[in-house]
Every structure is written in C-alpha cells, then in structure tokens.
Amino acid sequence: YGDHRDLHLCDRRQRQMCIRDRKYDTDFYRLDKFPADARPFYTMLDAKDERVTNSYDFMMRGQEILSGAQRVHDHTMLLERAKVKEVDLESVTGYTDAFKYGVPPHAGGGVGLNRVTMLFLGLGSIQQSTLFPRLPKRLYP
Numbered sequence: 001y002g003d004h005r006d007l008h009l010c011d012r013r014q015r016q017m018c019i020r021d022r023k024y025d026t027d028f029y030r031l032d033k034f035p036a037d038a039r040p041f042y043t044m045l046d047a048k049d050e051r052v053t054n055s056y057d058f059m060m061r062g063q064e065i066l067s068g069a070q071r072v073h074d075h076t077m078l079l080e081r082a083k084v085k086e087v088d089l090e091s092v093t094g095y096t097d098a099f100k101y102g103v104p105p106h107a108g109g110g111v112g113l114n115r116v117t118m119l120f121l122g123l124g125s126i127q128q129s130t131l132f133p134r135l136p137k138r139l140y141p
Contacts, residue, residue: 016062031057041085042078042095044070044107054107065116068109075099 019029033052036045043053055069072078078099082089089096117129127133 016059027061029059031059039069041081041087042072044072045081056109058109060116061119063115063119064112065119066109066111068107070105070107073099073103073105075103 016027020027032055033046033049034043034055034057036043036051036053039053039055043055046052046054053069056067057064058066072081075096078096079089082092082096114126114130117123118126121129123129127135
C-alpha cells in the first residue's frame with residue numbers, strides 16, 4: 001500500500017481470492033491506514049506517517065461491512081485539515097465550533113448490518129436482507 005493508490009480501484013474479487021485462497025484461508029480481513037487524500041478532513045492523520053490516516057475497513061467476502069476512523073479532536077488541527085482539503089470553513093462552522101471547548105480523543109465505526117446479513121446468508125441482493133429497502137420507484141414501505 002506504499003504507493004497510496006485508492007484500493008477501491010482494485011478488483012475486490014481478485015483481492016478476496018488472494019487473501020482467502022492463496023494466503024490466509026479466511027473470508028474476513030481488515031484494510032488499514034487509508035491515504036490522507038482519500039479520507040475526509042476530520043480523519044486523524046497517522047502520527048508516524050502523515051500521508052496516511054488512522055482509518056480502516058473490515059471486509060467480508062470482498063465487501064466492506066464496517067468502516068471507521070479516529071477523528072481529529074483538536075480545534076486548530078481540525079481547521080488546518082479543513083483548509084488543506086479545501087473545505088469552505090463557513091460551511092462546517094456548526095461542526096468545528098464544538099471543538100473550541102475541548103473534545104476528548106475519539107473514534108468510531110459504522111456496521112452495515114444489512115450487508116453482513118446478505119453476505120452471511122449468501123443472498124444475491126442487499127434488498128433481500130433489508131426490511132424496507134430504498135428503491136428508485138419506492139418512497140414508502
């Protein structure tokens with residue numbers, strides 16, 4: 001991952017085949033330390049290498065099932081990162097102002113439970129694992 005190319009451009013099936021069939025015999029793996037230019041301004045840079053961030057994805061059968069990161073908790077650093085990312089500071093004032101008063105170091109992740117269910121059960125579509133799937137021609141359940 002040293003050349004910092006976006007892994008989303010890689011063939012996921014090929015990567016999964018390599019991990020499961022050739023190397024580790026598992027359907028689960030973690031991608032870690034995404035490039036700073038591929039993550040939002042509020043994602044914490046790695047302390048040892050500022051080209052990458054403290055962010056990760058957990059993968060199952062070649063599909064992302066959880067994504068997370070450590071967030072920037074320092075107000076000054078947050079504003080600097082926003083400027084580097086060319087974010088209009090006025091548009092994020094509601095978010096950044098809260099950091100003026102001090103925020104503890106924090107991180108988090110989000111799990112795609114419908115995707116996990118689909119992959120675990122071997123369903124062909126996420127619509128089959130979602131009670132009320134969002135569809136182009138359907139507004140209400």
